[in-house]
Amino acid sequence: MIATTVRRLIGLSLVVALVGASPAPATSPSQDGQYENLAQSFYMTYLKTNPIAATYVGIHDYDADLGDFSAAGVQKELALDHDTWTKLQAIDRTALSPSVALDATLLGNSIQDDILSNDTLAQWRHNPDNYTQTASGAIFGLMQRNYAPLKTRMQYAISRERQIPAMLIDGEHNTTTVDAVTQRIAYGDAAGSVDFFKTSVPLAFDAVKDASLQAQLKETNAATMKAMGAYAAWIKKIHPSGTYAIGADAYRAKLKYEDALDISLDQYLAYGENALKETRAQFVATARKINPKATPLAVYLSLAKVHPAPNKLLDKARTDLVALRAFIEAKHIVTLPPNANITVVETPPFERQTTTASEDSPGPLETVALQAFYNVTPVDPTWNKKQTEDYLAQFNDYEFPIISAHEVYPGHFTNFSIDRNLEPPLSLTRKMNVTSEFAEGWAHYSEQMMVDEGWGNGDPRVRL
Numbered sequence: 001m002i003a004t005t006v007r008r009l010i011g012l013s014l015v016v017a018l019v020g021a022s023p024a025p026a027t028s029p030s031q032d033g034q035y036e037n038l039a040q041s042f043y044m045t046y047l048k049t050n051p052i053a054a055t056y057v058g059i060h061d062y063d064a065d066l067g068d069f070s071a072a073g074v075q076k077e078l079a080l081d082h083d084t085w086t087k088l089q090a091i092d093r094t095a096l097s098p099s100v101a102l103d104a105t106l107l108g109n110s111i112q113d114d115i116l117s118n119d120t121l122a123q124w125r126h127n128p129d130n131y132t133q134t135a136s137g138a139i140f141g142l143m144q145r146n147y148a149p150l151k152t153r154m155q156y157a158i159s160r161e162r163q164i165p166a167m168l169i170d171g172e173h174n175t176t177t178v179d180a181v182t183q184r185i186a187y188g189d190a191a192g193s194v195d196f197f198k199t200s201v202p203l204a205f206d207a208v209k210d211a212s213l214q215a216q217l218k219e220t221n222a223a224t225m226k227a228m229g230a231y232a233a234w235i236k237k238i239h240p241s242g243t244y245a246i247g248a249d250a251y252r253a254k255l256k257y258e259d260a261l262d263i264s265l266d267q268y269l270a271y272g273e274n275a276l277k278e279t280r281a282q283f284v285a286t287a288r289k290i291n292p293k294a295t296p297l298a299v300y301l302s303l304a305k306v307h308p309a310p311n312k313l314l315d316k317a318r319t320d321l322v323a324l325r326a327f328i329e330a331k332h333i334v335t336l337p338p339n340a341n342i343t344v345v346e347t348p349p350f351e352r353q354t355t356t357a358s359e360d361s362p363g364p365l366e367t368v369a370l371q372a373f374y375n376v377t378p379v380d381p382t383w384n385k386k387q388t389e390d391y392l393a394q395f396n397d398y399e400f401p402i403i404s405a406h407e408v409y410p411g412h413f414t415n416f417s418i419d420r421n422l423e424p425p426l427s428l429t430r431k432m433n434v435t436s437e438f439a440e441g442w443a444h445y446s447e448q449m450m451v452d453e454g455w456g457n458g459d460p461r462v463r464l
Contacts, residue, residue: 031095035104039429042084055141058366063156066163069170078119085111103429113257128235129186131171135164136193143204147369154205161220165227180240190232197225289460304393310379317344317376320401324409334410337421342413347375359407361416364431398461405450411443
């Protein structure tokens, strides 16, 4: 489904709930095998019909394809969901081993979430931004990882770009109503996407010295930019109606399917409000330890003045990673796999508009491009002194190591490394499922845990 595809493109492949399963009194190998065959069939069929998602998870058999974004194509994928759900319900869960029973729950929740989003709510009919994001993501996924020669990936990009104008027309035909907020966001993204194809795409493939391919890319890029510009103009002319809100019932269902939270919305809101209140109090108390005469915000902003020189960001990141890894090993916080190495690099130019620091691990099914990268965006040499100083503020000496802890040790990269090296390996279902709560929760928990364990030696500036 379109909404599901976009969700996967930003790293949340089949967002589902990690919920427990009751142990079975007896295990039937035939029942386990029946589930595993069903899961294999579902995921491989899904990836074949969703080539962009396949690229991101590491399946490259369909990298020249874009997929079917017509209403008929969406209905075909919904039919896969409904058919798989029916077959899943026919499997006796009590006869499954506990691990496979959990997998069955994961798959069932992800399917129900897809049906809710794309059948019940038909969100693919109300958010034209899905098509914009899909178009950019289709090409970005080819630019992002060196799983094949750049020339080969350039050929894939040309092939996909040739299919983008028709996909955007499908977006216009599919869309029925759009609320004002979604319209505003969708228009801005579509307009910005034109620049992505104008500057980032040619830059990514500039090293390919093949005049014919470069001419083809120039031609397809021009057609894509024209189609995206027309799509943006169409979005701007939409007469908005309705609301982006999905309603209380659907929201509760999403909490259940995506987050394993079977609670009332009042309870859910209370958790957030209480956490905000507690965190604010901690922030104020910590700032007062540093300077009781200044406002908490002023204290925080004062820390931003202590940062590396503009040309030393990557060196500082490398030094911090060595120290972070030594710290977690000395404190016995987590046992790292022997190949848990990551390379610090400058953020690729075509990503610099959207990220200042990020961790790039290969997809769960990738077998070739297995190197992970810690991207750090350098200072733009065209900036003036104030722009440079404002940018470097986030990389201050107290915060930069925390960012690196979040992204690498013991955050996202460590999480990925453990998953990649588990014995026995993760099942296909677990490779294809992740929750934002766990992925980001692991990384944000790591930030505070490291300080709790002694990173910064009790310096309140680090805590703040």
